[in-house]
Amino acid sequence: MYVYRVATHADIDAMQVVRRAVKENALSHPDRISNEDYLPYLQEQGSGWVALHNNRVVGFAIADRIEGSIWALFVLPEYEGNGIGKELHRMMMNGYFAHSDKTVWLTTAFDTRAEEFYRRQGWRDAGMHNAIERKFELSKQEWKAKQPAACTLRTATIQDAELIADLSRKTFYDSFAPDNTVEDMDIFLSQQFTRGKLMLEVGRPELHFILAYVDDVVAGYVKLREGKLPQQAVSGTALEIARLYAEQAFVGKGVGAALMAESIRIARERNKQWVWLGVWEHNARAIAFYQRWGFEKFGECDFHLGRDIQRDWLMRKDVSRES
Missing domain, CATH: 3.40.630.30 (Gcn5-related N-acetyltransferase (GNAT))
Known part of the structure; x- marks a missing residue:
């Protein structure tokens, strides 16, 4: 059973391990994201969530409320396919839209499982972001329409x-x-x-x-x-x-x-x-x-x-x- 909770400063080292382990959308220079870069998103600029298995962080998600964007959503490769990303995404979007009415956006590489994942979660294709990435957008109204009825x-x-x-x-x-x-x-x-x-x-x-x-x-x-x-x-x-x-x-x-x-x-x-x-x-x-x-x-x-x-x-x- 997986446990989900709000991310804290104490989780940053473990989140870095997850980020650097991903196979898709991997940073060409992972060291450019430092531990200090997480701090604003876990304070006034945004909020994050982690998934744990046996007290080990196996996935995390962070939304940037000021920029109106998704800063991170990653799951350890060996834990993919277990619904962790979907649950982190749900918690992240509910948290984001609880504090903001602003349409949120993200980018992801072309022809990846991440691209298909966001489509399945209801994200709208907003065109090319650059030569290698696609941009997606999701409004508060679109997100609410995707949620199951009581x-x-x-x-x-x-x-x-x-x-x-x-x-x-x-x-x-x-x-x-x-x-x-x-x-x-x-x-x-x-x-x-x-x-x-x-x-x-x-x-x-x-x-x-x-x-x-x-x-x-x-x-x-x-x-x-x-x-x-x-x-x-x-x-x-x-x-x-x-x-x-x-x-x-x-x-x-x-x-x-x-x-x-x-x-x-x-x-x-x-x-x-x-x-x-x-x-x-x-x-x-x-x-x-x-x-x-x-x-x-x-x-x-x-x-x-x-x-x-x-x-x-x-x-x-x-x-x-x-x-």
């Missing part, structure tokens, strides 16, 4: 059985139909994952369903199950996340995060040591999501989708060691 949660009741069943089948189909055969999906939905079977799950004492809503529209759900960890794991009390899905229109909008946070809260409320789940080995996006939440692989198991025998990763998170 997500509300409620515990499902027996009256929601039809809703849960239909939502379960739809989100499963939308998630996995593109990567599986029509025949296997039809067998699974008509035999293993029928509407009737799913309706009977709602109300069972060992199961707990939570529904997520965005602007009064059902956006996703999670199914929690009481039970022990599989045999591959060490002993301990556990809560299983049996299913966690968001509607396609709400993927990446914070619905999954809200459901995950609530699942962990419930596990702690019930004095569980572990939260665990299974995820298809080829579902890279879901695996990355769980890893960002601190889940680690501890085993594998078979999953039968129609006639296809697939492999799932078993992942767990120790929730007893965090407050």
Whole structure:
């Protein structure tokens, strides 16, 4: 699990290590950025944030409120792909626009992952900055429009059985139909994952369903199950996340995060040591999501989708060691 906080003067040495380790947008003369150059941005001129893993700074972001620009956003190469840059960017932009209405800008080298990253975060192409860099801009209005709507949660009741069943089948189909055969999906939905079977799950004492809503529209759900960890794991009390899905229109909008946070809260409320789940080995996006939440692989198991025998990763998170 990564920890994010406001950067301080004590972080400057570690931020320098991160800056000098990057592969893209590396300075041709890194020594030109001295420790003293950070000071104004951590005081009256701007503000910064750091990401830590095991008390080590693995990424940082700094915005310049006076110039209206992004001074730095870097992540150690070995930590790329874990959502650290996205979270630092979110915190940095929220902090910047909390103090300024000025449109912010940045520059980055052509044809880099950084260029694509900023496009995905909603930055607008503002043309060439020089022969080797592109300029991007982002207004306060554009940033606010990109933010997810508020997500509300409620515990499902027996009256929601039809809703849960239909939502379960739809989100499963939308998630996995593109990567599986029509025949296997039809067998699974008509035999293993029928509407009737799913309706009977709602109300069972060992199961707990939570529904997520965005602007009064059902956006996703999670199914929690009481039970022990599989045999591959060490002993301990556990809560299983049996299913966690968001509607396609709400993927990446914070619905999954809200459901995950609530699942962990419930596990702690019930004095569980572990939260665990299974995820298809080829579902890279879901695996990355769980890893960002601190889940680690501890085993594998078979999953039968129609006639296809697939492999799932078993992942767990120790929730007893965090407050």
